[in-house]
Amino acid sequence: MKSIAVLSRKGGVGKSTLAMNLAVLAGDATIIDSDPQASCADWDDRRGEGLLPQVVTTPAARVKNVLGKCQSEWVMVDTQPSAEASLIEIATEVDLCVVVLRPGQLELDALGATLAAIRVTQTAAVFCINQAHPSAKLTDLISGLERHHPVGPIIRSRADFPASVAEGLSVTEWNPTGKAATELVDYWSWLKNRYFNV
Ligand SMILES: Nc1ncnc2c1ncn2[C@@H]1O[C@H](COP(=O)(O)OP(=O)(O)O)[C@@H](O)[C@H]1O
C-alpha cells in the first residue's frame, strides 16, 4: 500500500479536487477524507454505485488506524486546512506529502507553517502548483519552491475541474482529451515515477 497526503494550511487551493482526481487515476485506491467539510465524500455520493475509489470519512486523529486497515494499492488522505498538530499527525503516517498551492502572495505567506510541519516529520514532500492562470509564467515561483521540495508539472485553472466534480467524476472521466486531463495525467505520471518507481 502506497499512501499520499494532500496538504496545505490554506483552503480553496484544490486539495480535495486533487485527492479525487489522483485517486481515480490510481485505480485501486481509497480516499481517507479527514476534513469535516467532507468534499470527497460529497463527491462520492454523486458517483455511480460501486465505482472506485472507495471513500472513507474519519477525523484526523483516526487516520493512522484507518490507514492500517486499508487494503487498496493506493491511499490518498484529504486533509482540512489544518491545525499544525493534525497536519503533523497525518504527515507522519504517509509515504509522501503533496503540498498544494495556488500561485499568489497570500498562499506563499501561508506556506511556511506547512513546510515547518513536514520538516518535523521528515516525510518526503513535493509541491503541486494548482489553479495557475492558463498563460502564467511561473519560473521564479518554481525556482523558489524547489529550494524546499521538488515541483511537479503545473496544473492550470481549467473549467473541467468544477464541471466534473459536480457530476461525481474526475477530469479524466469527464473530458479525457481536455487540457485539465492532460495536465493531471502528467502530474500523476511524474509523481508515481519519481517517488514510487511505477
Ligand atoms: N485546477 C483547477 N482549475 C479550476 N478550478 C479548480 C482547480 N482546482 C480546484 N478548483 C476549484 O477550486 C475550488 C476549491 O477546490 P477544493 O478542492 O475544494 O480546495 P481545498 O480542498 O483545498 O479547499 C473548487 O470549486 C474546485 O472545483
Ligand SMILES: [Mg+2]
Ligand atoms: Mg478540501
